[in-house]
Amino acid sequence: MLCKLSYKNELRPGLFNFIIDCPEIAAKAKPGQFIHALCGGSAYLRRPISICDAVDNRFVRFIFEVRGKGTAELSKAEPGQMLDILGPLGNGFDVSAPESADGDILLIGGGIGIFPLLMLAKRLPKKPAVMLGFRDKENAVMIREFSNVAETVYVASDDGSIGCKGFVTDMLKSKIASGAKISRIYTCGPVPMMRIVTDIAKENGIDCQISMEERMGCGIGACVTCTCAMTDGSKKRVCKDGPVFSGAEVDFDG
Ligand SMILES: Cc1cc2nc3c(=O)[nH]c(=O)nc-3n(C[C@H](O)[C@H](O)[C@H](O)COP(=O)(O)OP(=O)(O)OC[C@H]3O[C@@H](n4cnc5c(N)ncnc54)[C@H](O)[C@@H]3O)c2cc1C
Ligand code: FES
Known part of the structure; x- marks a missing residue:
């Protein structure tokens, strides 16, 4: 689905923090799940990136390091641009209370x-x-x-x-x-x-x-x-x- 990149900053050189406006993913996302992002350029396959946070049933945050051509291409996206994202994918962490509660x-x-x-x-x-x-x-x-x-x-x-x-x-x-x-x-x-x-x-x-x-x-x-x-x-x-x-x-x- 197409999601608008709402915010972008660089936490340190080569490490990008993206927030996308995507209620469909934000409402369903569980910790440990990931999104699959189409990066553009010559990177034809999507790249998996963990969901770092999902807030207000609307925004999804992910942070990625530039490793190769896919992430390099994705890092060039600018706020306002639409990104092609699949998600939330995979099975996340089990957040139910552990059997032994005293620890x-x-x-x-x-x-x-x-x-x-x-x-x-x-x-x-x-x-x-x-x-x-x-x-x-x-x-x-x-x-x-x-x-x-x-x-x-x-x-x-x-x-x-x-x-x-x-x-x-x-x-x-x-x-x-x-x-x-x-x-x-x-x-x-x-x-x-x-x-x-x-x-x-x-x-x-x-x-x-x-x-x-x-x-x-x-x-x-x-x-x-x-x-x-x-x-x-x-x-x-x-x-x-x-x-x-x-x-x-x-x-x-x-
Ligand atoms: C479930 C999941 C969650 C992830 N979450 C994050 C995240 O939150 N933040 C983040 O920065 N990265 C994350 N990654 C890793 C990220 O997907 C890869 O760095 C990215 O796909 C590399 O694509 P590229 O085109 O930039 O590099 P490529 O040109 O494809 O590869 C560059 C280098 O990275 C190595 N590489 C590529 N993909 C992987 C991989 N999946 N595992 C190990 N090494 C790999 C390659 O062997 C190569 O050495 C996650 C991967 C998975 C599977
Ligand atoms: S990436 Fe295709 S089966 Fe997992």
Whole structure:
């Protein structure tokens, strides 16, 4: 469908924040779902981008990094321009209350994986703790926005230029070692990060939901470009069956 680009800004060089006027998508969107955007130029296939927020049953926000020709082309769109967007697509995060209510709900995001977690933090039954991991201070964005919707925000960076030096997974290990109770973890970010988070969750019997990323073709379950392996030996489509899966069911070696 055609949606008007209402607002655009650059959060840091190469990272674009778009707000589109799209009541049809905004009213239905759930955290963890994505839109599939036609980017223009020679990028014929749509590109998947997570829904970062949906407000007033009217506006949909998404944030994307310029990676290649599709996102570069999309970044040239200007407010007032109509964008061809499909959505909301995929299965989002389960926001129902976890079985064990006495523990933190923890959101763990790395790099461009932090964006879908903002809407998730807003829609959870209780304020979560949030752990955000960045390469360095220049790449750290949205910390204040997360602070507004989270109980606590912990920040880590690879080089220590902001927050703790190290990985978000180190912060998770420290939190568990300190005896903190965690009832559920939601995570989105680089696969190696999500793999460690999933392993830690399994070891500690914590329910864990992860948002997978794969290259996509159709985005609606028809082309099977985007499959990922499951521990039961099956393959699931990230676009239609996911992108959110239970950490326990994903086979990271598959
Ligand atoms: C469900 C989902 C949600 C996403 N949400 C966001 C988001 O909120 N913000 C954001 O910035 N990006 C997001 N992405 C990634 C985004 O879709 C890709 O960066 C984009 O499709 C790249 O298109 P391009 O034409 O610019 O680059 P291309 O020229 O197609 O590729 C450039 C580089 O990016 C790599 N790449 C392309 N697509 C993917 C992918 N899906 N996963 C991993 N590597 C890829 C390629 O291998 C290549 O190295 C998401 C992807 C998925 C599947
Ligand atoms: S992208 Fe076509 S089946 Fe997932």
